[in-house]
Amino acid sequence: MFYSVHEMLQGNFTHINKYHNLMQRFDKRKKNAWLRHIIWHPSGGGKRLIPLLGETDLFLKGVTLLVLLLLLGTIAGNNLFGQISMPEPDDGPGNALHFDGSDDRVIVPAGVYFDDNTFTIETWMNPHGLRGWSRILDFEESGVGNRVVIYTSQGDTRRVYVDVFNGGAKIIEFGAEDAWEEDHWVHVAFVVADTVASLYLNGELSALRRFTGSVPAAMRDLNYIGACSGGFCEAPVVFDEFRIWSDSRTEEEIRSYMYRELDTSGLTDLVLYYQFNQDNGTLIPDLSGNGRDGTVDRFALTGTTSNWVESYAMAIPKNTAATSITDNGFTAEWSPIDNGIAEQYIIDVSTSYDFRSGTFVPGYESLSVGLDTMAVITGLDPNTSYFWRVRADKSSVAGQGAFTQTQITFTEENMSSPGFALDFESSSTKPYNNIVVGDGVYFDGNSLTIEAMVYLDSFSNLNPLMEFGSAAYNESASIFLNDGGSSSFQGLPIFYLYDRTDRILRLVSNEKLPLKKWTHFAVVVDGSMAYMYIDGKEVGSSSVTGDFKPVIRTSNLIGGSKGGGDSPDIILDEFRVWSRPLSQDELIANSSTELNLPVQDLELYYRFSRDKGEGVKDYSGNGRHGVLKDFSFSGTTSNWVRSYALERPFNLSTTNIGASNFTANWNPPNGLEVDRYLLDVSDVISFSTFVSGFEGRDVGNVTSFDVAGLNRGANYY
DSSP, X not given: OOOOHHHHHTTTTTTTTTTGGGOOOOOTTSTTGGGOOOEEOTTOSSEEOOOOOTTOOHHHHHHHHHHHHHHHHHHHOGGGGTOOOOOOOOOSSOEEEEOOSSSOEEEEOOBOOOBTTEEEEEXXXXXXXXXXXXXXXXXXXXXXXXXXXXXXXXXXSOOOEEEEEETTXXXXXXXXXXXXXXXXXXXXXXXXXXXXXXXXXXXXXXXXEEOOSOOOOOOBXXXXXXXXXXXXXXXXXXXXEEEEESSOOOHHHHHHHHTSOOOOTTOTTEEEEEOOOOSSSSEEOOTTTTOOOEEEESOOOBTTBSSEEEOOTTOOOEEEEEESOOSSOEEEEEEOOSSSOOSEEEEEEESSTTOOTTOBOTTOSSEEOTTOSEEEEOSOOTTOEEEEEEEEEOGGGTTOOOOOOOEEEEOOOOXXXXXXXXXXXXXXXXXXXXXXXXXXXXXXXSEEEEEEEEEEXXXXXXXXXEEXXXXXXXXXXXXXXXXXXXXXXXXXXXXXXXXXXXXXXXXXXXXXXXXXXXXXXXXXXXXXXXXXXXXXXXXXXXXXXXXXXXXXXXXXXXXXXXXXXXXXXXXXXXXXXXXXXXOHHHHHHHTTSOOOSOOTTEEEEEOOOOSSOSEEOBTTSSOOOEEEESOOOBTTBSSEEEOOSSOOOEEEEEESOOSXXXXXXXXXXXXXXXXXXXXXXXXXXXXXXXXTTOSSEEEESOSEEEEOSOOTTOOOO
């Protein structure tokens, strides 16, 4: 369709505001780049010339258009004021390359691509099928065995997997913990930093491994994208934005650059960069400036497969947030995409973090909301966590939109004391029960407190309570409730701090955690000293030999360790992280009550006050909600359970003291229905031995009891 200046001045701008989200991005490689910003007319057919000046007033746009047309008329002659034919719009992400999974491959020239143990590989991919062990990348030094391989899937798991070899010896081998979804764009990044390897999916850490050895800075001459030298490894994938860096990109850098094409000026760490923006031919220019152009090999280069195709990578809504939260619903909100065209937005709402079949909220599986950037979600249950995500959609690339980062929203509670806790099922084999915690600094250098209510079922395994670190650079704090095995440390909690990969603290308790009873456990770092407490009693101290840096920590687990380990055999309640050292008196006070919010310096607070759901709410106000991974959510283990953590008798006192007897008195716990009380009496403060007949003695539902048969002049506890 064509428009004259007269027609445009008569009001054919009516759709501009409605379709302002269809603005096209300037592409230096397109012809007529000086006519770069145009709008697709909603009635179909042709294009109208509309220069878009950001958020400029519509009137100014119209005036600017008229001036430009008059200028063009001067240049091109009066025929401009008849009909104007414009080139096709540049639809945001540009093009991509479709690999058929049969024999398609991209050959990359020989070169030194990996600078020892410091590099990053990242790309957007859209798997349109599943072929186990097919390649994202396979770079090798022939005849030597120096090889870096990234697979699209470990077998049929749909989990990205990595193998790295030095001279034929495998030094890195691990896979993502999260699976990709077929026919949707996903961003993959593999980072090596010193002795730590990390995998990211859509900008979020999915897996981490520490390793020994080095990745040689070798001249690699058998280099392929989407294939390998031996065959039977071709990937059924569409690729876009393939990059190799000579530095270890942080999570923040990955997220910052993944949503757009790169302006390569000043990017000295860029080793290889393929935009895949061609629409024909067999040459892929290397935009890093290093001249390593790729070769498209064995492609049909015709039709919609095995060819250059339209890309919908990077077209992702952002700034998602939930508002108007009630006990049965909330409003989901997001920002429109700023890279490409959206014809509709689609939202999913589920009770599961992985959106598996059967967990979608009725009516909210792939629900189209048109071009609205909000959706009112209703019909939910109270006290429950809900997971939701949004994607953009366009008819020419229907269904390919990448998902936003998953959001967790908690409906309002109607719980009363004693609330709930979380039971972890002990296991030395995967999958482990654990909680994945959101990113954050958490610790203000050498000034921190970590505390929790713990019910330890057994001394089996290592019982990892937590590990918070910064992925590629470690900087971790970790607590193990048991040293495991038959060592002299069995049953003794251990607390570690690392500055990068250097250990600056190893603090071991001098007392065991009691079994099968709720216990308050805490560690405190105050400058150059660290302390450990069990039920308010100091049970160990040690010096800190370095600085624990206040970096953003992106690898955070409760009930697990990224470096390996097992699931703890515990029930957990009232987990708290502070960015200051708490005093012993504060710890004692905290051991018997929920916190009265808000509280200064509280970085993370999990109350576990719900009875269902795969998320745990952060009550600190910082929004670092947790995701429960691999819990069974059935029965009395690996599930939510009733908590007695804070429900303990208080105001203990002694009356009627005689030569061989006394009366023990206590007040009942607040808000808890009690069936019976169990009484311990010992002549040692550690309760390592008991008075005969008074080890867990069932005294019934009373609040005082006479203890007799004691020795004159002795101390009793």
